[in-house]
Amino acid sequence: MPPRLVxxxxxxxxxTDLFRSEGFEASSLNEIAKATGLQKxxxxxxxxxxxxxxxxxxxxxxxxxxxxxILAPLVGDGPLxxxxxxxxxxxxxxxxxxxxxxxxxxxxxxxxxxAASSALADAGNGWVAVFxxxxxxxxxxxTTALARxxxxxxxxxxxxxxxxxxxxxxxFARAIDRLPDLLLGRAS
Amino acid sequence: MPPRLVxxxxxxxxxTDLFRSEGFEASSLNEIAKATGLQKxxxxxxxxxxxxxxxxxxxxxxxxxxxxxILAPLVGDGPLxxxxxxxxxxxxxxxxxxxxxxxxxxxxxxxxxxAASSALADAGNGWVAVFxxxxxxxxxxxTTALARxxxxxxxxxxxxxxxxxxxxxxxFARAIDRLPDLLLGRAS
DNA sequence: GTCTATACGACGATAGAC
DNA sequence: GTCTATCGTCGTATAGAC
Numbered sequence: 001m002p003p004r005l006v007x008x009x010x011x012x013x014x015x016t017d018l019f020r021s022e023g024f025e026a027s028s029l030n031e032i033a034k035a036t037g038l039q040k041x042x043x044x045x046x047x048x049x050x051x052x053x054x055x056x057x058x059x060x061x062x063x064x065x066x067x068x069x070i071l072a073p074l075v076g077d078g079p080l081x082x083x084x085x086x087x088x089x090x091x092x093x094x095x096x097x098x099x100x101x102x103x104x105x106x107x108x109x110x111x112x113x114x115a116a117s118s119a120l121a122d123a124g125n126g127w128v129a130v131f132x133x134x135x136x137x138x139x140x141x142x143t144t145a146l147a148r149x150x151x152x153x154x155x156x157x158x159x160x161x162x163x164x165x166x167x168x169x170x171x172f173a174r175a176i177d178r179l180p181d182l183l184l185g186r187a188s
Numbered sequence: 189m190p191p192r193l194v195x196x197x198x199x200x201x202x203x204t205d206l207f208r209s210e211g212f213e214a215s216s217l218n219e220i221a222k223a224t225g226l227q228k229x230x231x232x233x234x235x236x237x238x239x240x241x242x243x244x245x246x247x248x249x250x251x252x253x254x255x256x257x258i259l260a261p262l263v264g265d266g267p268l269x270x271x272x273x274x275x276x277x278x279x280x281x282x283x284x285x286x287x288x289x290x291x292x293x294x295x296x297x298x299x300x301x302x303a304a305s306s307a308l309a310d311a312g313n314g315w316v317a318v319f320x321x322x323x324x325x326x327x328x329x330x331t332t333a334l335a336r337x338x339x340x341x342x343x344x345x346x347x348x349x350x351x352x353x354x355x356x357x358x359x360f361a362r363a364i365d366r367l368p369d370l371l372l373g374r375a376s
Numbered sequence: 377g378t379c380t381a382t383a384c385g386a387c388g389a390t391a392g393a394c
Numbered sequence: 395g396t397c398t399a400t401c402g403t404c405g406t407a408t409a410g411a412c
Contacts, residue, residue, distance in 0.1 A: 004377070023297045025213035029406060042378050044407070051406075101297075105349045109211045109289075109297040124353040150350060150359040155339070158346025161293045162338060165312040171338040187375055192395070217388060229390075230396050238389065 011036055011046060012061045015054050020103050024055055025110045052113030059112075059119035062103050063126055070094055071130045080138060081180045088176040091156065098163040098172030105157060128153050131183060138184045152182050199224055199234060200249045203242050208291050212243055213298045240301030247300075247307035250291050251314055258282055259318045268326060269368050276364040279344065286351040286360030293345060316341050319371060326372045340370050 006014075018027050018035045029040050029051065036043065047053040073086040095102070108120050131149030140148060152175075159172035181187055194202075206215050206223045217228050217239065224231065235241040261274040283290070296308050319337030328336060340363075347360035369375055 023211075023213065025211065026298045028404080030404080038377095039379060040406085041380085041408075045377060102349075104353050105293065106297050108349070108353050109294050110214045120353050121355070124350060128350075128354070147358070147362060150347075150356070151343070151362060154346030154350045154359045154363065155343055156346065157349040158342030158344065159338075161290075161296070161345040161349065162312060162316075162342045165292050165296050166309050166316070168338070170335070171342045174335060174339060175342065216386075218386080226395095227397060228388085229398085232389070233395060 006037055008046075011038075012057055016058050016062060016103065019055065019058055020101050020106055023106050023110060024051075024112045024116075027051075049115075052116060055107060055112035056115035056119050059103065059107060059116045059123060063119065063123040066123065066127060067130070071127070074130055074134055080134065081184065084134065084180045084183055088179045091179075092173075092176050095156075095160060095172065098160060098169035100160075101164060102157055102160050105161065124153070135183045135185065140185055144185070148183055148185065152179060155182070194225055196234075199226075200245055204246050204250060204291065207243065207246055208289050208294055211294050211298060212239075212300045212304075215239075237303075240304060243295060243300035244303035244307050247291065247295060247304045247311060251307065251311040254311065254315060255318070259315070262318055262322055268322065269372060272322065272368045272371055276367045279367075280361075280364050283344075283348060283360065286348060286357035289352060290345055290348050293349065312341070323371045323373065328373055332373070336371055336373065340367060343370070 014036045015032065018032060022031070029043065032043060032051075032054070033040050038046070043054075044050060047057065049056070070090045071087060073083045073090070076083060094100070104120055104124050107116065112120075128146070128149045131152050132145045135145035135148040136142065155175040155178075156172070159169075159175040162171050163169045178187075202224045203220065206220060210219070217231065220231060220239075220242070221228050226234070231242075232238060235245065237244070258278045259275060261271045261278070264271060282288070292308055292312050295304065300308075316334070316337045319340050320333045323333035323336040324330065343363040343366075344360070347357075347363040350359050351357045366375075
């Protein structure tokens with residue numbers, strides 16, 4: 001193992017922050033170098049595929065991070081509703097109450113390459129699938145479970161768009177709040 | 189009035205299509221020239237402010253078009269529910285069943301300039317305001333009317349994001365379908 | 377594995393003829 | 395009002411020393 005000034009995880013984390021706040025096209029290699037602390041040529045050593053590979057790796061990493069850090073409580077023990085509320089708190093922290101953008105949205109605008117696009121699709125489908133499992137555990141049949149899961153994710157994503165455009169984060173807070181009712185099929 | 193090869197409305201329409209499908213940063217002046225049929229220098233004659241002004245004008249135009257072509261039925265006559273359904277059909281046509289992106293989303297990723305960003309905020313707030321008026325007409329107080337309107341818009345925007353990322357347009361269809369129930373406060 | 381230096385094309389924007 | 399031609403800058407990516 002040769003020594004590395006910046007670890008792989010650090011590298012991907014910093015790339016994630018940059019891509020999320022600036023988008024793919026607007027993140028130039030100069031800014032990437034500044035944000036990561038590595039020179040451009042060093043970046044090509046770590047990511048031989050260039051910017052597109054960076055985006056793909058970021059998209060892949062966020063999928064894992066989402067599963068392990070955010071959605072993990074859903075596959076645990078305890079009352080289902082409480083576990084959903086915990087996921088809501090995780091999401092609220094992850095998106096900083098609606099202030100931060102979602103990579104699924106930001107990265108899919110523009111042309112981050114096939115690998116990244118496919119990784120984003122996996123991330124989106126994975127998120128929906130986890131929510132759908134919860135809804136099915138709550139008694140919903142396959143079709144309605146999928147619908148509830150998609151609606152829940154869409155509600156969050158849309159609220160983040162609204163927050164970015166208008167600055168109003170209220171819809172995001174509501175999207176998080178109604179998560180239990182929506183997934184458990186107790187829509188008010 | 190001097191003769192123009194491409195009318196102002198044609199110009200803005202073509203710019204709208206390009207920005208919506210490619211995003212702001214990815215729409216280069218060469219592609220803009222190709223899409224509009226004008227040379228780059230001619231474009232600077234029509235838009236002295238360059239790309240940023242193009243984005244701002246597009247954002248402003250889409251606000252008007254949304255009001256006159258999409259949301260118009262809401263300020264008309266007839267049963268409220270039927271008018272909402274008509275708006276739903278308009279939205280479904282406008283977004284081609286979830287296939288097309290939303291300018292509010294796409295253009296707000298990246299850096300289209302202050303004028304465009306402010307115009308986008310106006311567009312988003314205007315859309316919400318029209319929906320809120322409907323909800324208030326249906327008997328909701330100011331606060332819940334605003335909430336329902338934001339949730340309705342967010343549901344549509346999020347479904348469009350989901351459709352773009354995963355390719356599944358089902359959530360968009362549902363977001364349109366539940367528009368009447370949501371705005372009229374008959375959430376299922 | 378990281379660096380300095382550089383290649384070279386595409387970018388947004390402008391000059392000036394017609 | 396539109397064009398051809400061009401400017402300077404910044405983009406991604408590479409070469410080669412250490």
